[in-house]
Amino acid sequence: MLTTCVMLKLVLLALSVACLRPSYADQPNLPGSYACSSATADTSNTSAFKTNLNSLMSLLEEQGPRNNGFYKAEVGKRPDKLYGVVQCRGDVSAQDCAACIRDIRQNLTYCRNSKDVARWFTWCFLRYSPQKFFGQWEGVTVGMQYENATADKPAVISKGMNLMSQVTFEAPNQPFMFKTGSAGVGHNETRYGLAQCNRDLSKSSCGKCLTSIAEIHNGWIGNRSSYTTASYGCLMSYNRYKFYFNYSLPANGAAPTSASHAGLQISLVAATMVFLLLLIPRSLL
Numbered sequence: 001m002l003t004t005c006v007m008l009k010l011v012l013l014a015l016s017v018a019c020l021r022p023s024y025a026d027q028p029n030l031p032g033s034y035a036c037s038s039a040t041a042d043t044s045n046t047s048a049f050k051t052n053l054n055s056l057m058s059l060l061e062e063q064g065p066r067n068n069g070f071y072k073a074e075v076g077k078r079p080d081k082l083y084g085v086v087q088c089r090g091d092v093s094a095q096d097c098a099a100c101i102r103d104i105r106q107n108l109t110y111c112r113n114s115k116d117v118a119r120w121f122t123w124c125f126l127r128y129s130p131q132k133f134f135g136q137w138e139g140v141t142v143g144m145q146y147e148n149a150t151a152d153k154p155a156v157i158s159k160g161m162n163l164m165s166q167v168t169f170e171a172p173n174q175p176f177m178f179k180t181g182s183a184g185v186g187h188n189e190t191r192y193g194l195a196q197c198n199r200d201l202s203k204s205s206c207g208k209c210l211t212s213i214a215e216i217h218n219g220w221i222g223n224r225s226s227y228t229t230a231s232y233g234c235l236m237s238y239n240r241y242k243f244y245f246n247y248s249l250p251a252n253g254a255a256p257t258s259a260s261h262a263g264l265q266i267s268l269v270a271a272t273m274v275f276l277l278l279l280i281p282r283s284l285l
Contacts, residue, residue: 070087104124
């Protein structure tokens with residue numbers, strides 16, 4: 001029979017192991033690409049524009065997480081009317097989605113005198129413009145990122161391309177136009193992929209957007225083991241480690257069932273403690 005001392009040591013060991021498990025903090029929300037129109041200080045600094053922009057940002061920050069990570073809105077009257085959209089990655093919880101949008105709001109200094117702005121972070125994308133762009137695929141690729149990329153062998157590259165072709169093909173038909181996947185590439189190694197389109201696009205436009213990015217991948221990525229490419233309408237990511245969170249998307253397209261990643265971590269620790277404490281004989285408590 002285990003003594004109370006031994007049991008407490010096991011509890012502490014379980015806590016230390018649980019704390020070493022990957023959490024949302026291990027996959028931080030980092031700033032990515034941005035795109036700004038030419039600075040127009042004479043117009044973008046008008047009080048009407050500032051008022052509309054603040055209202056739009058507040059609306060996107062409030063409603064985006066409440067609407068499964070996607071929301072579009074229009075605010076004000078011409079010539080200062082603004083159209084905006086926000087979209088969080090399909091595996092990100094509402095809590096982390098809200099945090100990402102706040103991060104973007106605080107990191108628009110590069111574009112403070114622009115009226116047409118797009119900003120990408122790891123977990124989300126936000127855009128606003130005086131032109132109504134909803135539902136349009138503009139065929140523009142904005143930026144690429146390579147995160148600690150290493151050189152892959154030809155056989156690994158081939159399997160990785162097949163994986164990305166698969167998620168690209170399947171994403172447009174998913175409830176959130178979001179798809180992840182993985183593939184073994186030999187020597188106990190795995191590659192992970194993700195494809196997502198803005199949800200105001202049609203399935204056809206989503207497919208065209210992802211296909212255009214896939215072509216860029218095939219032509220420019222070379223033998224890199226990780227990359228992310230984003231455009232106004234879609235994004236694609238590939239890596240040698242699992243960079244996306246666990247999630248569950250119902251077939252009817254309802255909100256993801258994953259809890260906030262920080263909350264999930266705490267729940268795992270608490271459950272471990274309860275389970276182990278139940279093993280302690282009552283006479284020893």
